[in-house]
Amino acid sequence: GAVVSQHPSRVICKSGTSVKIECRSLDFQATTMFWYRQFPKKSLMLMATSNEGSKATYEQGVEKDKFLINHASLTLSTLTVTSAHPEDSSFYICSARDEGSGELFFGEGSRLTVL
Amino acid sequence: DAKTTQPNSMESNEEEPVHLPCNHSTISGTDYIHWYRQLPSQGPEYVIHGLTSNVNNRMASLAIAEDRKSSTLILHRATLRDAAVYYCILSTFYDKVIFGPGTSLSVIP
Numbered sequence: 609g610a611v612v613s614q615h616p617s618r619v620i621c622k623s624g625t626s627v628k629i630e631c632r633s634l635d636f637q638a639t640t641m642f643w644y645r646q647f648p649k650k651s652l653m654l655m656a657t658s659n660e661g662s663k664a665t666y667e668q669g670v671e672k673d674k675f676l677i678n679h680a681s682l683t684l685s686t687l688t689v690t691s692a693h694p695e696d697s698s699f700y701i702c703s704a705r706d707e708g709s710g711e712l713f714f715g716e717g718s719r720l721t722v723l
Numbered sequence: 724d725a726k727t728t729q730p731n732s733m734e735s736n737e738e739e740p741v742h743l744p745c746n747h748s749t750i751s752g753t754d755y756i757h758w759y760r761q762l763p764s765q766g767p768e769y770v771i772h773g774l775t776s777n778v779n780n781r782m783a784s785l786a787i788a789e790d791r792k793s794s795t796l797i798l799h800r801a802t803l804r805d806a807a808v809y810y811c812i813l814s815t816f817y818d819k820v821i822f823g824p825g826t827s828l829s830v831i832p
């Protein structure tokens with residue numbers, strides 16, 4: 609089946625630093641990718657829709673200057689958490705839509721811990 | 724966004740069938756019914772999807788009511804590896820996907 613890969617799977621950083629998370633569709637092209645965050649024992653919360661070659665669309669309440677999204681190719685989207693703070697600690701998950709089937713496939717998730 | 728309603732939690736005995744219900748009374752004609760499941764500390768995994776007709780795949784079956792206002796995910800023989808949170812989601816293939824709380828399934832050995 610289709611595979612979406614996220615990297616890194618775990619990252620620990622100091623407060624004030626920036627962290628980049630990559631999301632790759634390994635065997636299909638994805639014009640659209642989605643970024644979610646998830647707190648413990650909660651459901652996934654959609655942060656933004658990443659569109660190849662154009663600006664991301666952010667959900668209400670998500671700071672676009674803090675969570676920078678770049679979708680430079682049909683197989684790669686990146687999420688950069690800028691000037692991270694402890695409250696940004698979370699599980700971040702990306703998904704990519706297979707343009708052929710229309711189905712969504714999810715990455716394994718990236719756990720960010722900000723000290 | 725179209726909404727779905729699922730029970731917060733369910734239990735099943737191992738090797739018995741499980742029926743996970745989902746209500747979606749406001750479904751539109753273009754909405755597909757998708758099911759995903761999520762194991763702890765992993766990304767969601769696609770299970771099955773359908774539009775109007777019942778669907779079967781190697782993981783599960785999806786039974787869709789005739790009026791499409793509800794559906795049921797059927798796991799034919801629950802295993803311990805099926806313990807997860809199951810999400811029922813409505814979406815066209817070109818919409819963003821919004822997750823509800825889902826159903827936490829426990830499987831009892």
